[in-house]
Amino acid sequence: MAMCIVVIAKENYPLYIRSTPTEYTLKFYYMVHTSLDVVDEISAMGKALVYQRELYLGLFYPTEDYKVYGYMTSSKVKFVMVVDSSNTALIFQKLHNSYTDVMCNPFYNPGDRIQSRAFDNTVTLMMIQVC
């Protein structure tokens, strides 16, 4: 089950944060925030290979209870997910599709917080379904 799904802009600030409402919300934030280090490192490493690189970044690091997975679109928007265990590549694909829909909305201003209800629903579904 996904515990926390975050969309992060190119400039590394969050566009969308959603986590299971527990008292550990802040913990998830810290987790995702620090995982950006890994994303930075990966993008720094693979700068030359940016077109060949797979969007799915895989496991960032495991913590005691969760695993942090990442995904980066070609426009350097990142999806980070905190899960307890699962194959996340497919979920990221879905998330990416939904994000693309958000971007297609002419009323959405790129760089703003995502407030789309459709996107919200997709995320909610992921948080329930993925087991």
Next chain:
Amino acid sequence: MSVPDYMQCAEDHQTLLVVVQPVGIVSEENFFRIYRRICAVSQLSVRDSQRALFIRYRHHYPPENNEWGDLQTHRKVVGLITITDCFSAKDWPQTFEKFHVQKEIYGATLYDSRLFVFGLQGDVAEQPRPDVAFYPSYEDCDSVEKRIEDFIESLFIVLESKRLDRATDKSGDKIPLLCVPFEKKDFVGLDTDSRHYKKRCQGRMRKHVGDLCLQAGMLQDALVHYHMSVELLRSVNDFLWLGAALEGLCSASVIHHYPGGTGGKTGARRLQGSSLPSEAANRHRPGAQEVLIDPGALTTNGINPDTSTEIGRTKNCLSPEDIIDKYKEAISYYSKYKNAGVIELEACVKAVRVLAIQKRGMEASEFLQNAVYINLRQLSEEEKIQRYSILSELYELIGFHRKSAFFKRVAAMQCVAPSIAEPGWRACYKLLLETLPGYSLSLDPKDFNKGTHRGWAAVQMRLLHELVYASRRMGNPALSVRHLSFLLQTMLDFLSDQEKKDVTQSLENYTSKCPGTMELITLPDGLTLPPVPFTKLPIVRCVKLLSLPASLRPQKVKSLLGQNMSIKSPFIYSPIIAHTRGEEHGKKIDFQWVQGDVCEVQLMVYNPMPFELRVENMGLLTSGVEFESLPAALSLPAESGLYPVTLVGVPQTTGMITVNGYHTTVFGVFSDCLLDNLPGVKTSGSTVEVIPALPRLQISTSLPRSAHSLQPSSGDEISTNVSVQLYNGETQQLTITLENIGLEPLEQLEVTSKLLTTKEKLYGDLLSWRLEETLVQFPLQPGKVAIFTINIKAKLDFSCQENLLQDLSDDGISVSGFPLSSPFRQVVRPRVENRPTNPAESSKTGDLSHLKTLEAILNFKYSGGPGQVDGYYRNLALGLHVEVEPSVFFTRVSTLPATSTRQCHLLLDVFNSTEHELTVCARSNAELVLHAGECQRLAIQVDKFDFESVPEPPGEKGQFASPKQLEEERQEACGLEISSKLDIRWRIPSLKRSGEASVEGLLNQLVLEHLQLAPLQWDVLVDGQLCDCEVATACQVGDPVSLEVRLTNRSPRSVGPFALTVVPFQDHQNGVHNYNLHDVISFVGSSTFYLDAVQPSGQSACLGALLFLYTGDFFLHIRFHEDSKSKELPPSWFCLPSVHLRALEAQA
């Protein structure tokens, strides 16, 4: 071994560990002074050999770590330096004893030791001892460094001997088994003769020799030994030692590859020690080569003499990639042993440092991740802090700033963990500050000005909260106020309503003790916290400088060119000038403020908080002119919309003033908000000119103030409105009290009036005054009062209105007042139609008592003081609202000729439209009493008027006006003349009010012609006597009576010639005129006169004579010949007086 050394790095494997410790009571300051000097000697090239020796100094080293010295020799304390104070020889033995006790602690591993005694002088100090050095004081100890060098050399000798000793151990000898403390009991009872055991002993010894070689500066030898050791240990599955051997291999390779060092700070220190690191690196290799050239030591090695095949630098040395692999392997072996946790942890740290140099962050993070999970025994709080800090540092090293910040924050929290008896808030705060960059948070609010904040608000807010709390617990309320202000200012958008309340609540609590200031807070470590102005509490949307109210607004006395005109340009208008002026306008506002007068700036503010916001001490920040700001306090309702706030102040000097911003006190925090830094503020310029002080005039009048304000279209802004009610024709005095309420003397006053356009026709001036009497009292000093009197005379049309006409007259023609073609009527008509929107009023028009309204503006232009010198004045406008009630009406006007041609009767039907009894009199004649609503005829005998003599209005008017206008003007002038002659006055005794009535406007052409004195003046003289009136002129029968007809031409053109015939007749008084008088009267000469053409202002006369044959009353009718009379001249011009003659019996 339980205490990890997080500072370890791979190079430490080649160092010798020396412990420097104080004995007895040595002040910390003195100890560290010596300690630092000792530490400076960290690298030594030994004697003639090119090998370098590195020393690692510790002032504290747990003895249990020393026990692991066999596994890795750099953990072994090989030297001890003791520093002590000793002031008398008596204490000396005791001190020396202590030194020995100290030596006991590390006794087993020490190669050598030294005692530095400070303060002791005399006999004892004279005795030379190899291991003791005496210094008189901490200041006087120049030879410390030398001593240390000697000491290191002695260490080297021991090391070298040990190395050679171990390396040359004969294979026949039994090789002792080296082991770490926890292994000791495992080997009890093991078969020491087994091949397995022997191999194990050999492998471990090889590893040990490798360590010694490395320490002794023989890198290549060390590599060879490590390689062999790895082979041996791998075959016997001695994992712990295999790990150690691999790590040794890694260390040696690292030292080879990265001569600059991997340990960060320690590396830097080393760089200083050996000025040229590359050179130092080069020095290693020749040293190694030297050994290789002489491999005797190796060949004599009993374990495996054949190392020569393995000698090859590149082969022995690991590649950078291999180093990491080997580290991984070593760590995986270490991890098999719970007791080797510290070793594993340190290996991880070392590997991370190497990876950091290689810039392989991802792999480094894996090592670190592993290090995080290495479970040591229960750590003390201090150790935890150290552990987290070091993790943070390492993450920083590999470029993982966020992770680093995370751990630093954890370390900070650890400093104040509840289990700690004395929480280190100061340390916590310091650590928290260091995490700021990791969370991309700066403490400068300016960084947040650009648009919406984008960041990890939740995380940042948490950090700020922690900073606030830590600084408060540190006992620095100013700091916590600053942080809390910052939190509120920058994170406002992300705070929930409840959080906003909480934050402001605590902010108010803090500021009650320590108000927030605008000063820069400088922390002891040099970090400065810029002030946090609350630009969002409230949010300012619009700043507008307001001009002074109209009555106080200064105006420039216009120069000939007009003040806006640039003097430099010869053009009246140029688009280029207009353009540049437009740009100037962007900054400067085109009105002025006046020194000493309260000036206003309007802000549109918005309260974003979910509760009422109290803003205190809100004032303006200005520059350029000394400005006394008068702060305001306001209270904004929760989430208010835009709310106007006016800030006021008084400029004290003159010049250009710029409004830079405003200051507020919100929740006890002082803020100076500069407009430049505010996002999204609309401002229409912020610079305005302050002109010198001007006086202030206050006027009060004898009349009541009017609620009725003048039409806005009037343009002028009226400060006061007064109203008065008058009867038509009435005059009333208005007393105006002028008071100088300013601080400057009022020196100049000018009064003008302006009548607002009205549909009513007004005769005469509504307002008249004599300023001279008032000006006598000038200059008016501040606080002084002057009186000014104005006459208000309301003189409207006295003709009755249309409906009255209809009521009173059926015969439109006989009512000479209003022929249908009269322009007056045309004016009245549309007026009724134009105002259908106001039914109440339009219905009133029919009402006789309908009030008419006149409005006028009195402008008082005044100046004085320094402002006058600069050519400024002020204009105070007084609005005057006059309601005119009708008094009398003239319902019809007609004329009757009087007996004299020079006179006529004017008949006026006067109607009293008031509700009171009214008396009317004309030319001081008897009064005519009119009851309310009564109409009576008033007959006035008037002299005919000579309208030509009425002065023409100023000539220029005539040039532009159309003939019709000219005619109208002329008619008006006539009306005025007539009115003044008539002087009709009315009085209402019951109200004690009186006024005049004017016939202007109701005299039409016809009446006027009757009233007009013909420009041709005909005089008939009988017997030399002027004969005009009805009085008969006497003459005698039989005598010829001379008759003279004289014509005076006053018209502007020549008239004539005329032919006149004198026709005598007798009036029988019964309507019968007897013209048949040929036998009664005879003419002497012709009965027909002839007059030549008369030039303007010329005179002409003709003479004749009559002879009466009988007595009787005769009349002479002088008739014009039809043909001679100019058709174009009006008939009234030819009105000759009738001549009445009485022929009497001739006296005998």
